[in-house]
Amino acid sequence: MKKTDAPKGDSTRVVTAGRRKEWTQGIVNTPVWRASTILYDSVVDLREAGGRDTHHRLFYGRKGTPTQWSLADALTELEPGAEGTFLYPSGVAAIAAALLSVLSPGDELLLPDSAYDPTRAMGMGLLKRMGITTRFYDPMIGAGIADVITDATRAILLESPGSLTFEVQDIPAIVAVAKARGITTLLDNTWATPLFFPAIAHGIDLTILACTKYIVGHSDVMLGSVTAAPGHFARLRDTSFQLGQIASPDDSWLASRGLRTMAIRLKQHQASALEIAHWLEQQPEVATVLHPALPSCPGHAHFLRDFTGSSGLFSFVLNGGGEADRARLIDGLEHFGIGYSWGGFESLALPVDPQRHRSVMRRADAGPLVRLQIGLEDPADLIADLAAGLARFSAQQ
Numbered sequence: 001m002k003k004t005d006a007p008k009g010d011s012t013r014v015v016t017a018g019r020r021k022e023w024t025q026g027i028v029n030t031p032v033w034r035a036s037t038i039l040y041d042s043v044v045d046l047r048e049a050g051g052r053d054t055h056h057r058l059f060y061g062r063k064g065t066p067t068q069w070s071l072a073d074a075l076t077e078l079e080p081g082a083e084g085t086f087l088y089p090s091g092v093a094a095i096a097a098a099l100l101s102v103l104s105p106g107d108e109l110l111l112p113d114s115a116y117d118p119t120r121a122m123g124m125g126l127l128k129r130m131g132i133t134t135r136f137y138d139p140m141i142g143a144g145i146a147d148v149i150t151d152a153t154r155a156i157l158l159e160s161p162g163s164l165t166f167e168v169q170d171i172p173a174i175v176a177v178a179k180a181r182g183i184t185t186l187l188d189n190t191w192a193t194p195l196f197f198p199a200i201a202h203g204i205d206l207t208i209l210a211c212t213k214y215i216v217g218h219s220d221v222m223l224g225s226v227t228a229a230p231g232h233f234a235r236l237r238d239t240s241f242q243l244g245q246i247a248s249p250d251d252s253w254l255a256s257r258g259l260r261t262m263a264i265r266l267k268q269h270q271a272s273a274l275e276i277a278h279w280l281e282q283q284p285e286v287a288t289v290l291h292p293a294l295p296s297c298p299g300h301a302h303f304l305r306d307f308t309g310s311s312g313l314f315s316f317v318l319n320g321g322g323e324a325d326r327a328r329l330i331d332g333l334e335h336f337g338i339g340y341s342w343g344g345f346e347s348l349a350l351p352v353d354p355q356r357h358r359s360v361m362r363r364a365d366a367g368p369l370v371r372l373q374i375g376l377e378d379p380a381d382l383i384a385d386l387a388a389g390l391a392r393f394s395a396q397q
Contacts, residue, residue: 010263011263013077013263014074014078014260017073017075017078018077020070022066023070024070029257030066030070031253032067032249032250032253033065033066034250035061036061037061038058038060056069062241063241064087064246071259072084072086072087075209075225078193078195078198079200079201079227080198080201081230082200082228082230083229083230083231084227085225086245087211087223087225088223088225088245089245089246090212090222090223091190091208091210091213091223092118092119092122092210092224093224093245094209094226095116095119095122095224097226097236097239098206099122099155099157099186100239101235101236101238101239102154102184102186102206102235103127104154105132107154107155108152108153109123109127109134109153111136111157112136112137112157112162112167113136113137113358113361114159114161114162114163114361115157115188117163119157119159120136133152135148136359136360138360139159139160139162139169139361140169140170140299141174143174145174145177145178149177149181154183155183155184155185156174156184156185158186159188160191161191161297164315164354164371165290165298165315165363165369166290166315167297167298168300168303168306169302170302171187171203171204172203175202175203175204185205185206186206187204187206189208190210190214192309193209193215193266194207195308195309196266200227200229205228205232206226206232208225209227210223212224212341212343213343214265214266214269216344217343217344218344218345219341219343219346221255223247223251223252223255224247265345265376267309268376269311269312269375270312272379273310273312273374274310275379275383276379277289277291277314280386281296285318285390285393286318287316287318287366288316288366289315290315290317291310292310292314293310311343312373312374313373313374314372314374315371315372316369316370317368317369318366318368318369322368323368325368326367326368329370329389329390330350330351332389333349333385333386334385335347335377335382335385336382345376346373346375346376346377349370350371351370351371352369352370352371353368
């Protein structure tokens with residue numbers, strides 16, 4: 001493929017990104033290169049290989065093959081201004097490597113109180129054992145983060161929108177404070193992907209994706225990535241090599257295959273989720289819909305300012321009821337599976353209890369919460385399914 005500097009639309013970028021001729025060798029898709037041992041022609045060649053930068057060079061299977069490099073290149077191309085990307089066997093592994101690349105014993109991490117539970121557990125577990133302090137902050141704090149920072153603060157992690165309750169953070173305000181203090185910013189950008197929020201262009205230093213979700217898109221691969229702004233990639237890469245992190249070539253190949261349709265899938269996820277969210281707003285059994293594109297969601301103004309689209313994951317608060325009532329609603333759904341994760345082609349419904357995962361925020365919701373992943377089914381079928389579920393819920397009130 002001929003490379004040009006002409007701007008490309010999202011659909012074009014996800015189709016063309018990462019498909020270097022040296023990776024594809026004339027084939028449309030980069031083949032699956034599986035390797036542990038790499039053979040050399042002589043001892044001299046072996047010694048020379050060990051003395052060179054092994055990034056994007058065949059050296060040993062743990063350093064990757066063109067299958068992994070192609071996907072990493074593609075993810076870098078999706079983030080204007082990025083230096084490079086490293087792949088991991090899961091999103092949680094990506095979060096761990098990103099944090100360990102910037103934190104040392106005695107340092108402090110600031111974590112939004114709405115963060116993904118495994119990220120919270122990492123802060124209070126692994127990082128704590130390493131002598132790193134984690135403190136939680138209100139995700140809506142914006143420029144007020146300046147009052148939370150201490151002399152020990154070395155990193156601020158953002159997750160926007162937040163897990164379960166979808167608060168949209170004022171990322172530019174937090175980034176401005178962090179840059180003025182020389183603090184590294186990290187963002188879990190799985191919900192928006194680079195297509196709806198190009199994190200590096202917004203000043204983020206390390207942007208993290210659970211590629212398991214929208215990159216793969218088919219609920220059959222565990223994979224993560226971290227993309228670094230200039231000046232941050234070498235330490236990320238070295239830390240990841242020292243941790244022995246490597247994504248399998250087969251999983252990387254499946255993710256590359258999923259990536260090619262991500263733009264068109266996201267458009268459908270967005271359209272269907274918005275249709276269903278607007279419908280839920282009108283239902284008497286629903287107290288609040290927590291979707292970043294709706295005014296009822298905290299940080300909606302930040303969403304309108306910073307994001308170019310919304311994806312298929314959001315929550316709603318039931319109007320009264322308890323655990324058994326919520327379970328009746330969910331258990332009887334026909335088109336929604338009950339399970340963790342999201343971003344695949346299938347819809348999911350999950351009971352969520354955010355107060356179990358909060359340290360500084362207190363919620364007083366009208367009823368229990370349900371998180372929905374809106375898949376690629378006909379939205380009319382999903383609405384009919386939810387209508388029947390809400391009827392089951394209200395019948396017991």
